[in-house]
Amino acid sequence: MNQSMLGIIDATAQKEEIQDLTSNRSLAAVPIGGRYRLIDFVLSNMVNSGIQSVAIFPRYQYRSLMDHLGSGKEWDLNRKRDGLFFFPSSEKELLNGIGSFHQFRSNIDFFLRSKQKYVLITNSHTVCNIDYKKILERHLENQCDITQVNQKGKMLDMFILEKDLLIKLFSNKESGYRNIMDVVKDRNHNLTVCDYEHSGYVAVVDSISNYYSHSLSLLNPNIWKELFLRNRPIYTKVKDEAPTKYSKDAYVKNSLIANGAIIEGHVENCIVFRGVKIEKGTVVKNSIVMQKSVIKENSVLDNVILDKDVRVEPKTILIGKIAEPLVLKKGTVQGALMNS
Structure with missing residues (x-):
């Protein structure tokens, strides 16, 4: 049959x-x-x-x-x-x-x-x-x-x-x-x-x-x-990138970090995509950071979703809510002055 x-x-x-x-x-x-x-x-x-x-x-x-x-x-x-x-x-x-x-x-x-x-x-x-x-x-x-x-x-x-x-x-x-x-x-x-x-x-x-x-x-x-089962894998588009780089001051807890990322700050309870850079002095918690986004030094993010290619300028504070996370659209730039 x-x-x-x-x-x-x-x-x-x-x-x-x-x-x-x-x-x-x-x-x-x-x-x-x-x-x-x-x-x-x-x-x-x-x-x-x-x-x-x-x-x-x-x-x-x-x-x-x-x-x-x-x-x-x-x-x-x-x-x-x-x-x-x-x-x-x-x-x-x-x-x-x-x-x-x-x-x-x-x-x-x-x-x-x-x-x-x-x-x-x-x-x-x-x-x-x-x-x-x-x-x-x-x-x-x-x-x-x-x-x-x-x-x-x-x-x-x-x-x-x-x-x-x-x-x-x-x-x-x-x-x-x-x-x-x-x-x-x-x-x-x-x-x-x-x-x-x-x-x-x-x-x-x-x-x-x-x-x-x-x-x-x-x-x-x-x-x-x-x-994610071994005998029933989830396939995706393959991208050849270097392994994630962690600086000596980096702190990562309970997070998924994709290849090609550079982690210099504090990352906790986060999903971090390929090619993301999180600079020193920055704290990112309970957030999703999509591909090639950059979070500059001494920033604080909590309950935030960053779409692809987002740039967060130094000393920026972005705080969302668990029931209503803050979303930054693809390709946007968010600076410290915008929070004043």
């Missing part, structure tokens, strides 16, 4: 609650965990589940996403057959906010050419480590039309169904369905919708507050071990 799956990543989501981090990138490309992007977890789960053909349907600000994924080499998706495919939204879809089914319909040739019998549809911003093969096995055992993945009764926007059924659903314009979620929520059809309960760690990242809390939760060794 053909049990192969076609992976579909619906990257059309744009959440206002996280727009400070998505003004220059799609939600799927938001950095997390010191060296990853949100989409890395979804894509790695697919590849680890034996999926060899993945189509991504982005809508907004997808240049950085395409740059990150490239040909799909890091996920072994740079193939002569199958592989990684991008289907960006048309101008009409952007202007009208049309659902993903319209994008599927616009690219129906891709679905018709694909040889896989089943389709896995997921969002692009759920962090977890999950085996989709087990879900497909349950789907077949229970003879379901659609299987949705839940955790403690909450839908995780992951669905398995036959490809022919998906084509039938998105081809029927009269149904009014905009996406697969509309189908699952409609109880007037005669389809059998089954639930699959996932018991592992899950983080749905769709706001600044839960991005902040979920990111810092990775400092918990138990969560880290549950998410």
